[in-house]
Amino acid sequence: MAEVARSRGSNGYRVVSTFSGCGGSCLGLEMAGFEILMASEFVEAARDTYRLNHPGVFVDDRDIRTVTPDDILEQTGLAVGEIDLLEGSPPCASFSTAGKRDKAWGEVKKYSETKQQVDDLFFEYARLVDGLQPKVFIAENVSGLVKGVAKGYFKMILRELKDCGYQVEAKLLDAKWLGVPQSRQRLIFMGVRNDLGVRPEWPEPLPYWYSIRDACPWITNGGVMKDGYGAVETRPVDTERPAGTVNTEGMGHVAGQQILVNPPAQIAGWSENETVGSVTTTGISNSRLQQILVNPPDGEGQPGPDWEAYLIANGHPAAPPEEFQLVDIRRYAIGREWLRLHPGQGSDKYLNLIRTNADKPVNTVTQMAGPGGVAGVTHPSEPRKFTIPELRRLCSFPDDFALTGSFAQRWERLGRAVPPLMMRAVGESVRSVLDQA
Numbered sequence: 001m002a003e004v005a006r007s008r009g010s011n012g013y014r015v016v017s018t019f020s021g022c023g024g025s026c027l028g029l030e031m032a033g034f035e036i037l038m039a040s041e042f043v044e045a046a047r048d049t050y051r052l053n054h055p056g057v058f059v060d061d062r063d064i065r066t067v068t069p070d071d072i073l074e075q076t077g078l079a080v081g082e083i084d085l086l087e088g089s090p091p092c093a094s095f096s097t098a099g100k101r102d103k104a105w106g107e108v109k110k111y112s113e114t115k116q117q118v119d120d121l122f123f124e125y126a127r128l129v130d131g132l133q134p135k136v137f138i139a140e141n142v143s144g145l146v147k148g149v150a151k152g153y154f155k156m157i158l159r160e161l162k163d164c165g166y167q168v169e170a171k172l173l174d175a176k177w178l179g180v181p182q183s184r185q186r187l188i189f190m191g192v193r194n195d196l197g198v199r200p201e202w203p204e205p206l207p208y209w210y211s212i213r214d215a216c217p218w219i220t221n222g223g224v225m226k227d228g229y230g231a232v233e234t235r236p237v238d239t240e241r242p243a244g245t246v247n248t249e250g251m252g253h254v255a256g257q258q259i260l261v262n263p264p265a266q267i268a269g270w271s272e273n274e275t276v277g278s279v280t281t282t283g284i285s286n287s288r289l290q291q292i293l294v295n296p297p298d299g300e301g302q303p304g305p306d307w308e309a310y311l312i313a314n315g316h317p318a319a320p321p322e323e324f325q326l327v328d329i330r331r332y333a334i335g336r337e338w339l340r341l342h343p344g345q346g347s348d349k350y351l352n353l354i355r356t357n358a359d360k361p362v363n364t365v366t367q368m369a370g371p372g373g374v375a376g377v378t379h380p381s382e383p384r385k386f387t388i389p390e391l392r393r394l395c396s397f398p399d400d401f402a403l404t405g406s407f408a409q410r411w412e413r414l415g416r417a418v419p420p421l422m423m424r425a426v427g428e429s430v431r432s433v434l435d436q437a
Contacts, residue, residue, distance in 0.1 A: 001053060001400050009035035011431050016072055016134070018064060018088035018125060022049040022413040025087055025140065026057075027397070028423025032431060034085065037076045040064060045405050049413050052402040064124050069131025081193075084434055086134040089418055090121040090141065122157050129191070130164040135437060136192050136430050137161075140418050143172055143185040157189075166191035169200045176361040177205035179421040180396040181215040183361045186418065188426060196437040203425035212380065213358045215393040218315035221343045221358045221380045307384060316387065317399065323388035325407040330383050332373035343380040350375040362386075362394045370411025388414075396421035 004027060011033030017026050020039035030036065040060040041047045047059050058075055060067060073079065122139070129137050139161075145154045154170075161168045168191040175184040190200040212219055308324040329335035337347050344357035353375035354363045362377055369376020369385070378385055386394065388410045392401060396419040403410040 001398050001402075004030050004398065007031055007033055009033070013084040013431065013434055014076075014078075015085045015087060016076060016083050016132070018067075018086070018128065019090050019121070020050055020059070021046045021089065021417050022403070023053050024395075024397070024414075024417025024420050025089060025423045026050075026054060027401070028418065028420035028425075029085070029087065029427040031420060031424040032427030034427060034431075037078075037083075038072065040067060045409050046413060046416075048404045049402065052404065064121065064128075067128070069128055072128070072132060080131070081133045081135070083132055083134040084136065085430055086129060086132055086137040088125050088128075088137075088139050090125050090139065122153075123160060126157070126160040126164060129161065129166070133165065133193065135196060136190065136433055137166070138191075138426060138430060139189040140423075141187045141189075143187055145187050146170075146172065154187075161189060161191055164191070165194050167194060167199055169202075171202055173203070173422065173426070174205075175396075175419045175422040176209040178203060178419075178425040179206060179210070180419040181210040181212060181361045182363075182365060182394050182396070182419060184364045184419060184422070186422070190426075190430070192433055192437075198433050198436045201429040201432050203429050209361050211359050212356060212362050212394065216316075216390050218311075219358050219380065219390070307387075311387065317389055319387065319389045322407055323403075323410065326370065326372040326411075327384040327387055329372060329378065329385060334373060334375050334378075335383050338378055338383050347375070352376050354378065356380045365391065365395060365415045367412045367415030369415065370408035395419050 008030045013034050015026070015029055015034045015036050017029075017036055017039040020026060020041040021043075023039070026036050026039065036054060036057050038058045038060065039050060039054070040062075041050055042061065042063055044061070047061055050059055051057075060071070060075070069080070072083075076083070122141070125139055145151075145157075158168060158170060168189060170187055170189045172185055172187050175182050175186065190202075192198050192200055307327050308321060311324070312318055329338060334347075334350055334353050337350055337353060338355055341347060341353075341355035343355055344360065345355055346363075347353035352366060352369065354377050356362050356377055356379065358380040364377075366376055368374060372385075376385065388403065388407065389399065391411060391414050392399060392403075395414045395417060397414065397417075403413055405413075
């Protein structure tokens with residue numbers, strides 16, 4: 001974050017941010033050299049995080065519907081047309097392909113720690129564009145806005161923005177081609193004021209992407225698990241035995257895969273009541289056998305061994321305890337389903353449950369997957385979710401980016417944010433436009 005601070009304001013252009021969240025977009029723009037003059041965010045937990053990481057930036061806490069262009073001009077000390085860049089990411093859950101889409105349009109419903117209607121907020125953003133007349137604006141939304149019935153909304157938004165006096169383009173960008181170790185498609189609107197005589201420009205995709213392992217070197221598809229978590233060893237599958245049989249080594253076969261059915265006593269945490277053939281623990285890929293603890297103790301709190309101690313002992317950086325708290329999925333239904341999946345495979349039973357592949361970018365991190373039993377992206381080789389420090393890196397935030405609240409709230413902040421490195425790339429294109437104006 002100190003490195004980011006040294007970049008702020010270095011390109012000479014000034015930004016007003018709306019729908020600022022925890023500050024992912026602002027962080028990326030600061031990396032590109034922009035100075036943030038003010039921000040606007042309605043959700044208190046998001047504001048808390050934003051203020052920690054952007055000291056000195058005024059954050060308006062009101063509903064955006066009550067914020068006027070005059071309010072912003074008074075706060076920044078600028079006149080109409082003097083703001084270099086207006087940016088914003090109006091809430092997009094109503095258009096997401098993972099949600100109810102048009103069935104929820106027009107409804108007041110839960111959004112983070114608030115209740116509000118969100119599918120009309122893009123028009124509030126257009127109202128501010130019209131009143132402020134920034135030189136350039138950028139707005140971000142989900143790819144679902146240009147898919148299916150939502151296309152009508154997209155066309156309305158595009159027309160509204162153009163009517164404000166701008167040359168407007170919208171482009172679908174994938175964060176994994178812009179330096180982020182995450183496959184995350186987002187629709188970016190860019191508008192350049194007509195009188196500037198310059199068209200929008202877009203970042204060129206990189207010729208490579210970063211994997212989960214690149215971002216978090218301690219993560220593999222088949223790392224060794226110890227101290228009650230299980231063990232991974234290489235053993236060829238005995239193709240001569242039919243599925244469901246058990247050999248003398250305690251190895252069974254399910255659908256042609258070799259599985260451990262009577263774990264050795266020295267692996268702590270296995271039930272003493274289990275008999276040969278009663279435990280089915282899959283998770284085998286490319287002739288690798290993975291022994292997994294499938295019956296952790298019931299009850300509240302952290303079942304089984306201490307993930308925090310285990311991970312730190314195996315190369316994970318130290319972090320506050322609350323950033324490890326909800327990673328264990330073994331006591332949930334999604335944990336049992338995880339055992340059936342191979343790295344890179346998604347579940348047919350639980351929407352959004354994906355056992356990731358360490359050698360590829362992580363699949364899209366959704367904001368609602370933080371609570372323990374909720375389906376979402378999971379670790380490639382351990383029956384758990386990613387820790388918050390791992391998620392920071394997979395969302396391209398600095399290791400020292402401060403987060404507040406519970407594990408689920410921290411996950412939500414990162415899952416809702418525009419990845420900073422993605423926005424840095426967009427910001428560098430905006431800087432090129434402004435340099436030509």
